[in-house]
Amino acid sequence: MSTLFVAWQAPSPTRAWFPIGRLDASVDRHDYVFQYTQGALQAQERAGFSPLLAFPEFERRYEASELFPLFKNRVLEPNRKDFAEYLNWLDLDPAHADPIEILSLTGGERQTDSLEVFPQVRKMADGTISCRFFLHGLRHVSTAAQQKADTLTEGEELQVAIEVNNPATGYAVQLQTKDCHLIGWAPRYLVADLRTALLEHATITATVRRINRMGAPFARRVLIELRGGVPADFEPMASKEYSVLPV
Missing domain, CATH: 3.30.70.2330 (Alpha-Beta Plaits)
Structure with missing residues (x-):
């Protein structure tokens, strides 16, 4: 499975970022899991973070057969006329690109909230x-x-x-x-x-x-x-x- 983390930015004056959640996803198997991380508790203690509306409980495992709307809404719709150009900018093959790959590169940033997603970096077998x-x-x-x-x-x-x-x-x-x-x-x-x-x-x-x-x-x-x-x-x-x- 691919893994993305979700980061939340605290309001002014600190504007500090905290990794507050983890999304594990298998697009081929239609398997998606979201869980909060310890960073969410740190964000709550230090900056007043509250659970996201889409995931209202900290200590719960959220599972779905489709990508959760919180993430899906951060990817350009494939039916947009500029979608091919969008994938070209990301250096992704239109025949194989999936929403998780897209989010890994774009961060899923939106002007309407203080969230950003980023991919897990893993160490390979060769070190x-x-x-x-x-x-x-x-x-x-x-x-x-x-x-x-x-x-x-x-x-x-x-x-x-x-x-x-x-x-x-x-x-x-x-x-x-x-x-x-x-x-x-x-x-x-x-x-x-x-x-x-x-x-x-x-x-x-x-x-x-x-x-x-x-x-x-x-x-x-x-x-x-x-x-x-x-x-x-x-x-x-x-x-x-x-x-x-x-x-």
Whole structure:
């Protein structure tokens, strides 16, 4: 099964993010399960989070044979005339793309709430991790950096660096061109694990997988693939906040 986590952003002034839920899904078998995680209790204690209307009880296992509306409504409808272009931006094959893959790349963001979804990163049998995401923060870098990003080519390698004084998040993971131009950041959900892995001398590389220019919003311009070997005792997304609540 594929796994997505759900993150909730607290209101001002903290605007902190908490992983509050987990969706396990098998599209082929029509099997979907949602459960809250320990992060939901942390969010409740620290920022007043309440259970989502779609899932009103913390300690309950929700099961369905179709994707829950909370998630389904965050994916563009296949009958939209721009659906093919949408999948093209995501570098997905229309013949095989499913809603979980789409959500993994888009985050399912909506202007009407404070939720975001992201995929579970798993360590493979060979001791490596890999994930794909769109470059974050391109609209917030300098004009010169945006112009530099416009010259990126598919297959180009980028540098991965830990930032320790990001004004919004404290720690962050920067993505830079080989000549050290900061062009954006990795998603916030990767920061803690990447920081830990890099401090333990993991070898993490970033590669430009797709460039979308004509008509694509900033959030869909540059698709990145992150790969790397990590220490034997390192397991991504294994902290307490990701563990599901008992039923």
